[in-house]
Amino acid sequence: MSVRHLVLVVAVTFGVAACSTPAEPAPSGPHATVGALHLPLPSGATYTEHSPDGLLDGCLAEAAVVCEARILDLRKADPQAPINPPSTKRPFGWYTGTDLPTCITPASPPGKATTATGSTLVDSGFARIGPKNAEYGRWKVTCENSAQNNQVRMWWLPTSRILVVQYGSFPGWDAKMDNLLAGATFS
Numbered sequence: 001m002s003v004r005h006l007v008l009v010v011a012v013t014f015g016v017a018a019c020s021t022p023a024e025p026a027p028s029g030p031h032a033t034v035g036a037l038h039l040p041l042p043s044g045a046t047y048t049e050h051s052p053d054g055l056l057d058g059c060l061a062e063a064a065v066v067c068e069a070r071i072l073d074l075r076k077a078d079p080q081a082p083i084n085p086p087s088t089k090r091p092f093g094w095y096t097g098t099d100l101p102t103c104i105t106p107a108s109p110p111g112k113a114t115t116a117t118g119s120t121l122v123d124s125g126f127a128r129i130g131p132k133n134a135e136y137g138r139w140k141v142t143c144e145n146s147a148q149n150n151q152v153r154m155w156w157l158p159t160s161r162i163l164v165v166q167y168g169s170f171p172g173w174d175a176k177m178d179n180l181l182a183g184a185t186f187s
Helices: 003-019 171-182
Strands: 031-034 037-040 046-048 059-062 065-073 116-129 132-143 150-157 162-166
Touching: 031 046, 031 065, 037 065, 037 171, 116 150, 116 171, 150 171, 162 171
Parallel strands: none
Antiparallel strands: 031 037, 046 059, 059 065, 065 162, 116 132, 132 150, 150 162
16 A cells, blocks of 8 residues: 555545544433433433323423423324324414313322313413424413413424423423423434
8 A cells, every 4th residue: 555545544534533423422310312302300300201091191290290391202193193283373382182281280280180271372482492492382371270270381393393391380490491401402
């Protein structure tokens, strides 16, 4: 092999090494993987991808709250089931069902909540989930049982088809959810 060929081989080798990007490190500690989304969870938090009864599918739980938020990959939705795409353009825009949603709160988890009777969009725009911009909305929700009236926040990534819905929004949880979503990565 000539010196010229050796130099070319070395240059190509270094060029390939310089162009490759290192693999993103695997999350350490508790985390949720939903589609391409990798979300580090706070200590003590859990994510239930599938529950036996289906009521807690996609639920993020912490302490006594069994479903603080839902994180769903809508690409895995049953293709036979009717679905409303998430949107800030409709009153119950965070809810993908075709019936009326229930009023999920810390005191009324899925399966124990009353039916929602109204929903008003109070904030919308874009918000970050890790490096991506998501469609964002906040709704004021009224319920059959007025003690369950609350606010719901939604982040929707239409290309990734990942939906995040935070139930029972209030300042402490809002800041915690914002920080949690800021730490998200994608594969």
